[in-house]
Amino acid sequence: MELWTVGNKTIMLLFVVTATYFTAAARDVWLVFLFLAYLALNLILHIVKQARTKKAILLAIILFLIGCAVYHPYFALLLPLSFNEFASFYPRSNGFLLLAILAPLMVLRDTMMILYVFAAALSFFNYGMVRHYMGRVGKQEDELENMRGNLQKMAKSLNENQDFARASEYMVKLEERNRLTQEIHDGIGHAMTGALIQMEAAKRLLNSDPATAETLLQNAIGISKEAIEEIRVTLKNNKPPVEQLGLSRLKTAVEAFSGRTGLMTSVVHEGNMEVITPLQWKIIYENVTEALTNCAKYSGATAVHVEIRVLNRLIKAVVADNGKGAAKIVKGLGLIGMEERTASVGGTVVADGTNGFNITTLIPYAGR
16 A cells, blocks of 8 residues: 555656646745655655554644645645545544545635645545555455465364374274284183193103103194194284285375375276286286376376276276377387286286377286
8 A cells, every 4th residue: 555655646746846846936945845855754654664653744744735835835736645644544534534635625726726626536536446455455365364274274183183093093003913912812822832731741741651641742733733723714814815905005006196296096996806916916006106107297187097907808907197198109118117017927008198198907817
């Protein structure tokens, strides 16, 4: 608002200086002094920061201009700007402002009255426009502050959710470790303790009663076999299936890619994932991540779709984006590496750039 006011004052001051030059007596030194004093007061006004001091200086400028108008009437043309500037500290006092601006008309006559009405109307219009736009700026600043506050709340909530997720994951791990410990203690631990007691007893009876010692050793061997079998079953039950590990790892990689690049991603799968071997999962994972990297670098896409399908005799992995594609596909190190990996298990890679960019990995498997 200050910049707008300074501009208006400068324009009006140039007009007054020009008008007084052609109407005042030649070499009127006092006019020069009064103009310089007015400029000095306005410089002080825009240097100080406290509202009270600004009001006092504005009152001084208004009184100074009234006194100058007695010496030369053209100084009255500068009054409306100072009145409006003073009224900016009291936005609800428009009625008093209008009375203050119109008051000099009672003493002005003829041409000066017309010029003053024009200057007052222009000043009042500028003041109204400035207030309107400053109000809009204020509202936008309030909205921005509210948005900033909401963003901080959301960030805090997100951090709390992440902390809760980490704590929940840690608790799940602790509970799983506790369950495994208890299962080993109750089952395998008791079995091995029983076998050890049997072997200790057999050791004592080995010389005095070989037949009983043999029976006890046989029992210990049987208990040990059962314990080993129980260990195997426990490990098998707690080890996640290969297809879950492969698919979970792939989804995690795609989600991490989306977080880094901001691209929308989706992962779908169809068919019997159990037929995919760990080696095939490794090839699929490396091909998909390589295709995602190329997409981020060259495609200009906004979304990427990944799908894994198990067909009758083929495993099909597709990475498709909605980018600019390529009329002619030039094989770089990334695409060549995908082809070599896939060829090692008898598969092939197909690249298509006609509608976005699609990379399809086809791997054969022995059907059931």
